[in-house]
Amino acid sequence: MKPFTYERATSLEQAAKAVASVQGARFIAGGTNLLDLMKLQIETPAHLVDVNRLGLDKIEKTPEGGLRIGALVRNTDLAADATVRRDYAVLSRALVAGASGQLRNKATTAGNLLQRTRCPYFYDTRMPCNKRRPGSGCAALKGISRGLAIIGTSDACIAQHPSDMAVAMRLLDATVETVDAAGGRRAIPIADFHRLPGDTPHVEHTLKPGELITAVTLPRPLGGTHVYHKVRDRASYAFALVSVAAVFGKDGSARFAFGGLAPKPWRVAAADAAAPSGAKAVAEAALAGARPTEQNGFKQGLTARTLASVFRQKEAAA
């Protein structure tokens, strides 16, 4: 860990300004990802701006009938919220499928969206990694890639986005609200929030320097049957090999989002449209153009199988 300076922000604008104005400054929320990365010197911020006490920890109804989730709402609190459990059950289930109880007590909504990959080479600073050290190469491409992404990747990077929460947020068409150093506000559809690696795998999202996430809003509840199924190597406390978030409408429509497969939460309109044709068709549509490695090709079949399980669970719930 490099020495760094620390300040506790007093207002949203001041927080954004503080990060924008100091070279190498970063926000810190729960710290469950950032501090680990700092200890390994994968991230080396010179200055930390603590955004924990800015009142961003509320969950409120929006005038449109949706829900506004403060950026600092803890994963545990969000998963346990009565409205979330009733109206956005898929989000609650995705949250409790992630990490451990202790981590979720600290982890925040914004931090979860911005957590970085679990590619093992990213974590070992002696290894080549374009995401960590642009231009150094990708050790995973021809190395150990069993857990990594099979779609949306590039020759520069095949890392997966590890979040569960973000998959449910993507399914629900969430919007990320921000404020920047000039006081400007934006609402970014979650589909446009994360970036694919292309030639610049170190650039993972579309936030500007110093842009602070204030909340994530959800549109009106969809109703229907909610399922989140996460497949992993042990029963709990492991990242997804494949995860599927699904909402099945009463009218036979359905929507799907996927985790563990891509550098961002994965959602394809054609997959939703294929719902009436069943799990295999949905998987095929979702993974059209997939470029798996020899080690993670099984994720394609596993996606179809996880979808089959999700359809089965929907039937059982109905």
Add this chain to the structure above:
Amino acid sequence: MKFDTPATTNPIDRGRVVGIPHDRIDGAAKVTGTAPYAYERHDAAPKPAYGWIVGSAIASGTIRSIDLKAAEAAPGVLGIVTYENAGPLEKGDFNTARLLGGPKVEHYEQAVALVVADTLENARDAAKLVQIDFAPATGRFDLAGERANAVKPKASFGSEPDTSVGDFDGAFAKAAVKVDQTYTTPDQSHAMMEPHATIAAWNGDMLTLWTANQMVAWGVGDVAKTLKIKKENVRIVSPYIGGGFGSKLFVRADALLAALGARQVGRPVKVAIARPQIPNNTTHRPATIQRIRLGADRNGVIDAIAHDVWSGDLPGGGPETAAQQTRLLYRGANRITTHRLATLDLPEGNAMRAPGEAVGLLALEVAMDELAEACGVDPVELRIRNDVQFDPEAGPQRPFSSRKLVECLRQGADRFGWNRRNPKPGQVRDGRWLVGMGMASAFRNNLVQTSGARVGVDAEGRVTVETDMTDIGTGTYTIIGQTAAEMLGVPLEAVTVKLGDSRFPVSAGSGGQWGANSSTAGVYAACMALRAKLAEKAGFAADQTDFEDGLVKQGNRSQKLGALAGREGLWAEDKMEYGDLEKRYAQATFGAHFCEVGVDVDTAEVRIRRMGGAFAAGRILNPKSARSQVIGAMTMGAGAALMEELVVDTRFGFFVNHDMAEYQVPVHADIPQQDVLFVDELDDKSSPMKAKGVGELGICGAGAAVANAIYNATGVRLRDYPLTIDKLLRHADGTAIA
């Protein structure tokens, strides 16, 4: 005291304290955070500086040059140890690779420097500034690829690499039913809770190490040898250890580098090996390739049995002795076992959680399941038919000291409800779950080691035991306390147990499941000596003296223990040594594992639903902590079956998943219900305690029971551990998996 004839009735048989379930006497200190672990011994070594290990960035090659300028100039840095300034160092007897590398690099993450600074953060930060120019060389990292170059290793721990009896080839060729399969197990990491950690302090020539070490006397010897100093000048203190599983049997880089760092900066230095460094810096269980051939008649009675094992290690290292149990577990007049060792430039392979049997049974007991199916014999019945009451390599002249495998199989099967199993795979459904049951025999050698102790009584009648024995979370404090209490006729509360200090008599240490039986036998010996002294002081005849309720009695005369001990107290020291009973009788522990799994019909996710086992391991000294040992070991078996694997990158030559997020061990959700039955047994040939090892028995066979249950649930037979989803799906076609 020498144990060379079978035990007769002795004070332990009273069973007032020994054999009764007790809470750990050190439990309160542990859960309240007042039991001091090595890294926290600031009370003993005030104001230590902090060391941070720099690990090699290459797996094989040499160091061309080291540039310390930037690191030395970093804030708070007090000194940096490298091979260039450490002075001449030997290699410890128990180490394969050097603990401080350079100029030659033997494996990835081998320690090549220690940065010492005033704070942990400064040391860690400066460690990144140490500039090392490595000249990489090619290395050998792939066991399967090196298998053809493997050679016959030297005998290890008195065990020959190869054995052969009868005419295996002839008998196997003629056998009516044959199994010939190859199984693989991966490299695995101990993953104990407490990392390797040490505080070192010099006082003139005297070195004290507060460290986490399972084998204090071995540690003293290797520290002295490595540093080229006298053994008398080394003190090791290791009273509390946060798990070891074999990883702390030997001195590791934390201890050596703390000593070198403290010498260089002239004040105490503390070093822990950071979690992401542990898998590649320290030892691990080596991967194996195992071929098993079973030849039987149509009833499943084995006539020919062969177990060939390949593993790899650094030059000078040893094999994983995975065929050990195959020499003793089942009958068969024609038998072969072989071990071959390949040279690999991966980190050092060594003992972990029941070395040998833990992975050997993952192969043998699946092969037995395959044989049971081929013969159409129930798997429990198959094992009963192949039971043998003597060492099958030596013949009837070497019987087992005690062997209750059949009792374990029968009682375990009853308790588990084995008769509800459908022998045809893929038949049982519960919602989306395919349900199956599997079983396996459990087997682990019983070893005994010389072990000493010192026991004293004070004027209040309080008893103190001192021995360099260690408690690695196993419950040693309590069973040693129980033994002394039983021997001297006092309640457990009247005994103070002091462990893990090289100033105390040398004990067996904790390893190879010999610790409990051997160390309590050493306490027994010391207590016998103390009883003789007390009886003499009381003027009683030693062989007619009773020790009860704090009194020393002969007939209707009695005296208080404390009064006899007097103001000075009374002490006695002795050790238990062993004759040739081990040679005359095969000694081992036995059991039977049962498991029920559910496998998701779509995704092939595996969930263990129940585990049950019955075990015979001599006298169970403390049923409560013994049960904890066994359920922990069964959990490790589940880990070996389902998830544990150090993944080798064969290009760079290292274990890629070197942290606890990526090296997965079971969590609570993986282990729903475990039932443990101890089958009554006293083994009069193992020690006066009539106990045997039990800690490691629980892992031996547990994973195979899981594998066999998965087969029964799905019809997919996997032979390459761990049995992960991707492997199950690869073979799903035509099975019960959708």
